[in-house]
Amino acid sequence: MFPRIFLSVATLVLSCNSLLSAEVQLADDDTVLINAQKLHLHGIALPSADEVCTTSAGRKWPCGRYAREQLVKAAALDEMACQPAERGTAICRIGGLDIGSLLVKEGLAKAAGDYQDLEDRARAAKIGIWE
Template sequence: MTILFLGLVWLAASRLSDGGGVQVTGQPRVVDGDTLAIGRDRIRLIGIDAPERAQICERGGENWECGQEARRHLARLIGKAAVACEGHADDRYGRKLAVCSAGREDLNARMVGDGFAVAFGDYETEEADARSRQAGLWGGTFDQPRDWRARHGGMVETPHIDMDWIKTLLRRIETAWTSR
């Protein structure tokens, strides 16, 4: 019965997401650790928040340019691959909120899982894993990116809520199920 229910929910999600979805593909320019530019489109990786380009963090008693390193890490994950981004909304700054992938790699999940971004409405499981391994940002101390922006006159953002909530719910159920 559970499998039948999940199948129906997945079918409904597929049908709902067929309308209004935005797909952008191409070779991106990496703006920072959570923003890409493809052609005229600026894409904000939904559900994550990476340090700002000028943000400095601390690790082992030393300062390090965590914002620049997050940007470089995203660029390394992409390499020369084309990126495919799928989203269903724009943020208040006109950026497309999307999940992006290079090949089969979910860039949003990978940035959080590698410790170069924090969960920002999604990807809590990946963040918990990065924290436990003290990966990236979690190997030292840092200001949450939104707190850093607030103190330095940056854009005010609230955690992202994927408007395609059924797919988000199913992804969370799948993650919980496979981590058993």
């Protein structure tokens, strides 16, 4: 079974320290375009778009495509607010929820820093790419 949908939350805006708004677009892999500037989602690494994962039972599933579909569905449901973070990254939220942490928590992305404890829990629960 595929992992459950992680958000139920389409206007996209950038929320900076000064509350300035600008258009945000989902780009390839784990990136967003904010005012034509490409930023990676902070703290995560999504599977490549064409990646196929194999469960412990040997079943193959299109984990890369599925992770992107979930991200696109979430972005279409509510406003996305992004705040630039360190080294070309942005922390983006939908409905106040951190997208990166949710992707890692649901086993749809690997942690690349701050979310390692969430990845460890997803691995232990054998969900998403860790199934």
